[in-house]
Amino acid sequence: FPLFAFASAFWLARDPRILMAMLISMGAGMLIMSGILFAEFTIIGQRGGRLSWPYGDLTPGNYLAKAGLPLFCVLVALAVSARTKIAGLAALVSLITIIASVLTGERINFILRAMAGMLAGLVHKPIWSRYALLVSVEVVAVFGVFLLKPAIGNRFVTTFIEQLPVHEASPYKRVWNGAIDAFYTSPVIGIGPDNYRLLCPTISADNPDVACHTHPHNYYLQILGETGLIG
Template sequence: MISAQSSSVFDRRMHIAATFLLCTIPAFLLFARGVSDGALVLIGLLFLVRSAVYRDWYWVREVDIAILLMIWLILNLLVSPFAEFTGKSFGRSASWIRFVIFYAAVTRWILADEKAVRWVCKAFMITAAVAVADAFYQFFVGYSLLGGQLMTGRLTGPLDRPNIGIYLAKTGFATITLACALCISTSKQNIFRISLATFPFLLAIIFLSGERTASVLTLLAVGSGLIGLFFVGGKSRHAAAAIAALVVGGIGALLILSDRILARVMALGNVVSDYSNSIYGELTSLGWRLFAEHPITGTGMGNFGLVCPSYEAQGLISECHPHPHNFYVEWLSDTGLLGTLPWLAFVGILVWAGLRHFRNGDRQSLVAGLYFGTLVLSLFPLAATQSAFSNWPAIVAWNSIAVAVAALRLSEKHQVKSV
């Protein structure tokens, strides 16, 4: 029979291991995507083992997690069996459970501990700082010091393709949200101050990256954070106005000084003004067409790129891509109403939690604003995005969403204690 002391030591060691793995995920995403997926899976396994050992399964009854588990069952029992290519769909739907367990582990276990929160904040900031430094080096010298990639129109930094902007945006906003919640919860401001000091450099790389979606979504995220700061009241309103002026002025100067960035903005304007005739418009249109033809179950997870060639042969689309480049259109085309409606319910729960947090006022409003900024980067419905289901984009998204939700829960816990 395991003694109480031995049980406590076992639990603590498992928590340390899971915290370490979470700390490494942003670094693994830069250099070893398969390893980052392995770390995510190991976190889920540790959480399941802990739940089994202590018979602690309360988390499966939590509304947000229960909905995600229901989605997983729907994907496997009702969507994949009727997919156009069942093997591909089952491969995606069966393995999707790892994101659900990871989300549960981060929000209900790992980052429920303030010491773990401090370590994760530090690790994420160090990783982001390394990525920012390498991206600056690539911008001025022409190639990545860590990855060796040449700069060809867009920054890659240590990554092997131009995703450094969205990577830094999602990782950075999640980190500063968590650091802000930690500051409120413990009144220790050092980590939050450091994150604030380094954040302008992170923003600079996002806008210098040439990634149009990352830049626009980051502007929306910054705006959300400033709204939260404004609602804090007092001198914070003046700070919000000053920061907004600096951001606008910085972007204006960048557009004047950089022909490359100006060209990217002009290209974005051309796409938006003639969206229906752009490749993004064609992909969205095909996604809606697939949904209209399979409204209940969709074509199957990951099937968009497999069924696309037949429509290309009919002249309905000029070129095929693995996904429709929109999070929600991909849910509709791949999973139909059965998968999309509960997913929208999950998103609604996240949004409502943030709106409810605004009511707490004071510094809690800043946490809520940063929280919404993090959600915008992954869940804004009008953005051209990467796939919702493939490894790298999904890990980046779920990592940032889980950390943001954990930050909100940490802030709410402090509010309850204060009351």
């Protein structure tokens, strides 16, 4: 993903034709993914507070938050500064996709999109009344989802606060402990990039306070454990 970001900034986005093709493909993918997520939510609902279509895993919101983020920022910027018709369409699409992010139950991906969108609107010479209206509508829409589906609101607020890694019983602290064990195993060079998910069960086999996931849910601890002090 960092390589994609650099390639977009210094190579792909410098050609108007490639840039437009990228934005169109991002838009199509973002709308298709949102439609899939709305369909899953309507047909079978969430599983454990999360959605899983179309890949079968519990992180479909990654696509909206990563592949669709550049276009989402452009849409928000247009919604608060462009002509009325274009602004209205951009605002509608951004609203639909941000609600889809809420429905996935993926809190960090939702926060990433929400904060990035608001920042993009701020730096693009917004019409302040329109900016305030857009933010208000999206906030009301999100809280509307929380009211209609209390389980979603509970996951984003109550459960999040209860799981903060400030006590030993926190599930996130148990996952973090695995990255700390990995660091102690090889503090200088680490255990190797992407090796946490493979080696955690072996490294922390004797530590009852560790829960091994595919990643330690903390970017800095993952870098520390996998690449050591050098990384």
